[in-house]
Amino acid sequence: MSTHLNGVSVIVAGAGLAGLAAARELAANGARVTVVEARDRVGGRVYTLADGFIEGQHAEAGGDLIDEDHTALIHLTEELGLPLARILRKGFGYARLAANGKVRIQRPSSARGWTRLSAALEPHIRAYRIGERRWDTPVAADLASRSVAEWLDAMQADEELRATAKGLRGFFLADPDELSLLALVDQFSGEETSWPSKMYRVEGGNQRLAAAMAAALGDRVKLGTEIVAVSQRGRRVRASLKSGRLTADLLADYMIFAIPATLLRRIPITPALPVHQHQAIAKLAYGRATKTLVQFAERFWRSATRPRAFGSPLPAGAVWDANEEQRGRPGILSLLAGGSASDATAAIVERDGVEALARSLEWLGVKDTTLVGSRQHRWEADTWSRGGYAVFDHTFDPALRGWLAQPFGKLFFAGEHTSLKYQGYMNGAVESGQRAAAEVIATHRMAARGRPLHTAL
Ligand SMILES: Cc1cc2nc3c(=O)[nH]c(=O)nc-3n(C[C@H](O)[C@H](O)[C@H](O)COP(=O)(O)OP(=O)(O)OC[C@H]3O[C@@H](n4cnc5c(N)ncnc54)[C@H](O)[C@@H]3O)c2cc1C
The missing domain is CATH 3.90.660.10 (Polyamine Oxidase; Chain A, domain 2)
Known part of the structure; x- marks a missing residue:
């Protein structure tokens, strides 16, 4: 066990994969961790x-x-x-409604619509890749300001392409008129994996994964307890907790929020988050x-x-x-x-x-x-998720995306929605929790050397 965080206390909000992965790393580094979970079970969207x-x-x-x-x-x-x-x-494979109203499994190639969609997106994919797939460029802003449905209309797409794009709602959790073209281009411009x-x-x-992490943390996981307010003044973070009719305050050196933005935006945080961060959290849609x-x-x-x-x-x-x-x-x-x-x-x-x-x-x-x-x-x-996972719709300013994961003073942010490469996946949740834990360790080390970060209050 490493001792980087000996004597340091950290509150983790949320016992989904992100929160538990963060808590596991922090505990392994000697921190005194408290995981606060509103549900009466761990795992969150793994159920x-x-x-x-x-x-x-x-x-x-x-x-x-x-x-x-x-x-x-x-x-x-x-x-x-x-x-x-x-x-x-x-x-x-792919199943679609045929002209006679019957559902058919598409042959010969179930990937035909997918390949055609990819070919139609090619000019956008090229421009996006040249821009290193960044979300803070005019190319990204242009793609983000259009919905997939608008793009399909503009190119007078045929029924097959439209059906393929509609079928992707099982993946993006959003219809073509909700999803931004940027989200689609981002998906199609990723690394090729074997097929x-x-x-x-x-x-x-899969819940065994959450259960095993929680078991190792033991009574450091508090179920049935909701975070209702957070403030950071001086050197400490104060979290107000509610469990049934009971309320209490918990003080710690650092805090990681590993809860969906749908719930995070309901929690009063003092002093207020920077305006761009507040906007990113407030505007993020869920499918x-x-x-x-x-x-x-x-x-x-x-x-x-x-x-x-x-x-x-x-x-x-x-x-x-x-x-x-x-x-x-x-x-x-x-x-x-x-x-x-x-x-x-x-x-x-x-x-x-x-x-x-x-x-x-x-x-x-x-x-x-x-x-x-x-x-x-x-x-x-579901009261504690209020959506499936984050969806980048055509009203979300892509330049704000980085703010979802940006630390603010002693507050850190994890969760599926903060992941760049694996957003919407369990892997994104785990990686984001490990990333937030690493950020706490790095921040603490810098503070110990008398070098506060630029994100300090
Ligand atoms: C229908 C569906 C299908 C999916 N399919 C796949 C798939 O096949 N493969 C895949 O990799 N991923 C899939 N995912 C995505 C994956 O489940 C999520 O990305 C991941 O589980 C999110 O983990 P998280 O820790 O970020 O958030 P959550 O799991 O949501 O954890 C957050 C926790 O915070 C708690 N909480 C919220 N507010 C508060 C508060 N105020 N105080 C205290 N606690 C609070 C919640 O109760 C919750 O337990 C799917 C998701 C859904 C919904």
Whole structure:
């Protein structure tokens, strides 16, 4: 154990992957850490559900798929001794509505629409890459000020391109009229990974990752406790806490906020954050996302020749096998409905029950197979997330993005939304927590040498 932070106290707000990863690093460096979590469980948007399913099966209501390049997360699972299961070996196919009104799995190449979209974006991708993919340039500002829908209209895109862009709402959690062109160009201009890239999930559920980190922290994690106000005066940070009807103040040397911007912007912070930082946090949009997990008596969707995962522009959203690594005859499908599909899917279930949603999967081969269990989670209605994950819409000034992660005095910021490379992923949450912990250590070292940072108050 390193002793850089011996005797130093740090409050971490939020026990999602970002907060727990930060707390783990800080504790390993000798800090006295207190993790304050509003829910009565750890994990935040990583939420493994077992209740409601038969034969002891489970599935993920939030973060599910781990890509092979998510190395911070993968290293963490190795450190914690949590095995990963390789899943969805054939990658994602694509299902679309054909002219006759029936859903079809697109052939010959499921990646055709994707390739065409990428080709259409090429001039923008080139300009963005020349600008080193920075978000504080006129190129980025120009791309950010247009929605994907406006771009599609301007280029008189055909139905296939529009359907492909719409299908991406299961990924971006935003419809083409909500998403900025910059967010799309950013995604398509990233490094090429092998296709299909290898995907994994934690055996026994991704929540084990959060549970293992929390177990090591023991009673330093305070559940059912909300941060309601924060002030930094003099040398210390004061956090006002609320637990049921009880209130208390906690003093510390540093504080890391690892909570979504939707909740962060409700907390009064004194003195006020710099105006650009305040704006970035206030303006950041979050995507609507409903995850429906449907368990069938048989895994009728399995076939030797086709993938077990599909993007789609359909109301049910993207569909994939949620528990192929688990034993038993039954199996669970995961339906991720992003953007307006989140409203559509919730409306179907409200009106006609989850059976109607299950019937809409006819194209996967469902006939009279019995539905034996189901759960649905609507993240925009979840009090402690108020959305799926951050979405850069066409009203967000991209030059503000860096402010989401910018320290202010003794306050530091982590969470999926602060990650540049892995925003919207569990890996982004973990990396951001580790980054914020490293920033606390560096700040403390500089202060010990009498060199305050330029971000000091
Ligand atoms: C439907 C869905 C599907 C996803 N699929 C994937 C996927 O397949 N692969 C992938 O890599 N990622 C996926 N993600 C994204 C991934 O789950 C998130 O990026 C990640 O879990 C975010 O972690 P976090 O620590 O930043 O935030 P959170 O997990 O939201 O943690 C923040 C914590 O702060 C707490 N909190 C909030 N306000 C307060 C307060 N005032 N006081 C105290 N505590 C507070 C919250 O309760 C929460 O526990 C998905 C997300 C969703 C919603």
